[in-house]
Amino acid sequence: MTDLVARDLQSLADQGEDPAELLTVFRQQCLAGDYRFGIALYEGRRLPSAFRPQALPLEDWQPFETANALVESITGGDARAESGFIERRLLEQALAKGRKKLTRRLKKIEQEERQAGTFEKQKICGELLLANLHRLEKGMRAVELDNYYEDPPVAVTIELDPLLTPQENAERYFRRYKKSRRGLDHLKRRVDETHEEQRWLEQLALDLDEAVTGVDLREIAEELTDAGFLPRQSRSVDPRKSPSLKDRVRKATSPSGFVLYWGRNPRTNDYVTRQLTTAADLWFHAHNIPGCHLVLKREGRSEVPDEDILHAAAVAAGYSRGQNDTRVEVMIADGRAVKKPKGARPGLVTVDRFRTVRVAPIRLPEE
Template sequence: MSMDILSLDAVVRELNGLLRGAALSQIHQPGPSELVLRLWTGRENLRLLLSVDPRASRLHLTAKKLPNPQAPPRFCQLLRSRLTRLLAIERLPAERIVLLHFAGSEKSRWTLVAELLGSHANLVLLDGAGRVVDTLLRQPQGPRPLLPGRPYLPPAATNRIDLAAGLPEIPALPFERWLLEQITPMTPLWAAELAAAAACGEVPAQLLGHFREQWLAGDFSPCLLTWQGRPLLSALLPQYVEIAGLQRFASMSEAADAFYGEASEDAVFGSGKGELEKLVRKASQRLEKRLANIAAEAERGQNYERQRQLGDLLLANLYRLRRGLAEVTVDDWFADPPAPVTIPLDPALSPQENAEACFRRHRKGKRGVEHIARRRLETAEELDWLAGVALAIDEAETAAELQALRQELVAGGVLKPPARPPRRLPAPAADAGLRQALSPSGLRLIWGRNNRSNDQVSKSLTDADDLWFHAHNLPGCHLVLKREGRREIPEADIQYAAALAAGYSRGRDDHKVEVMVVEGRSVRKPKGARPGLVLAEPMRTLVVRPQRLPEASAEKNEG
């Protein structure tokens, strides 16, 4: 969720005290919707993050070291060439729009406008005359085109009552709704807080007046809290509404940095486990319904061979047929024992044409059966793939892992690609997504955390003489036990590897799980198969108790 107007106001006041007059030492663009400005205050270097991500547009200092691409994008290059020192920061009255005023070379002046308006968020660079130089997200069309050389026009002003202008009279309307619809600055949390206080007997005018005085004085209490089941960033601490999980911070930027960090990604960006689990569950239900339809279609098409028999019977009885007959009864020698059968005819066709119609239905039915078999196999493989994705979602622990799974679902056609590229996360290591451990005798064990890392295990890390493990008929990891030159592998190592393969499968909570043991040379990936799907010929199967390692004991490489 994007930063609300109260939090933004608190950040702007905080930044004005810290950054006014700071020298701009570096600008980089870690992602398509983010800029980081590194500023030297004379005492310390601070990083100012500006994000126009439609899910979380915001402005605050950050302690996180975000990636700095080697080749700066277009807008980043422009800012580097123009801006040298931050002069002041201001928020437009009643708006989530922040103006960052900069000095440039030869006494030039520039303004970076941060329109932090959720789905309409953007960054706009203006020259000293207030004309648009360029924008981060170009918008040549629409009700307010932002084009180079044109005067900058802010969005149309809202018709809300700005508390900065004074305290309004409170009409005879539901207090909470009036606050939300007519007053600025206001948030849903604080409209509910003031309404709850009024319900306890407090005078609404006095409540609103106290809120206004606290806001104008900058008497903020930056915090994170949970309200109505949702985590929130708040500039003020409520007292009347029921909250949970309260965390207080020394500054608004620290609170925002924590809120928009990885730990809150699921709730803030709406791209966590819950969303993906629901998506995969719905896709699996569609495929299961498709399988049921395929089975019904296969049942209907089972009589195609009978059409060939009827065609043969008609050809053998042509002398009894003539155009215009609606049916004919002949001896069916295909039955055991032979018995009369009545064959429907098309009166408009000749006897030979009626026989050919039977053969045509036979050929069509035969093709249909082949098509049904292919569809059934493809659907079953897609269900297996989704089962692997569901397990990987359940096992995922970081935002990067979830983003990789989203990308896999996009590539698999289950999820539509985002209108804008996703937030850039740190580049994974070459062995990202793998777990490693040692067997009892010291042999290496490597297994995947998701479909793509399972592919890496099976295709790249499994040699012909290695042993490969997978839970039988269950979604789970691909695990390889490296032989490393040994002729014989101790049975204890094989049992241990099988137990881990069971532990990192959907059967991890079962008492016993059957696990396949396969030589590496017998594992192959069919051409065009989805990630995580391979063919393997088991040497044998083992029934083992699932086992997982403590996270500190498993050498995890996060994706």
């Protein structure tokens, strides 16, 4: 499902259509091959689609009889352009598979967490045994004790190893507790890592929407390949040297003349944050949604007018997943507060201190 189709279905749902019914009809159309190929002019962008949007306010719709005719129109018969068009589809599929993979992983971890969540019971059993050693003897297979951790206390049956002494049985439960506790801590780390991967994938999805050149597509493909979400044989190889990261960064000027730099994908975002941002500069990013890293260069100027801060925030919002929203919340931080964790993927950072503003998104012509 392309972003255009997803937005159209969301618009229909917002108008009162049943979401489940919409997805059922969409699935039936796909299975039946009931396509309506065309190019939508939407928000100033030409977007190819296998289905004509029903609810989105299109500026134009150019229909085509077949998928080949659609591709031919986009590429102009140029093999290199056609390759890029096809690669975009491959990247969209890789992102969709990646999302499903991470969702399945989270569900599996949740199941393991529920199983490991009984570790506190192991600890209680050990403590109850220690408190009642005088009632235990080696050779016992079980014992019924009052669980004084409950109010009022309730009887609980604790299984014992008849080959162990009472003290050894208590220690066995404490070992189980420590092992389960370590396992649960590991599961929590895996949850955090998976959520981080999900945020990274959503950032790549935004970058793919913004991609306009073969270089953009190649860089996204490299990111997905390095992360294991795209087989290496699926990557198209272009022998031409890619432009430097410096040349790929977007640049503009604020109303008072401050220079703004912002990235177009994880690697250029990394470059903006790690190479172009100093401790005194101001750093911007849409809050809690995928978006670019943007820096406002102070260049020795102590004060930055509110007009320039709000302008920079609006640009950061305009190059985020919230670009079509009326208002977007944007983080503002000093450069010194932005750090990249060791081993983190490109474009992923932590921000120690920040404030937020709500602004209307804007997009600018690049300098």
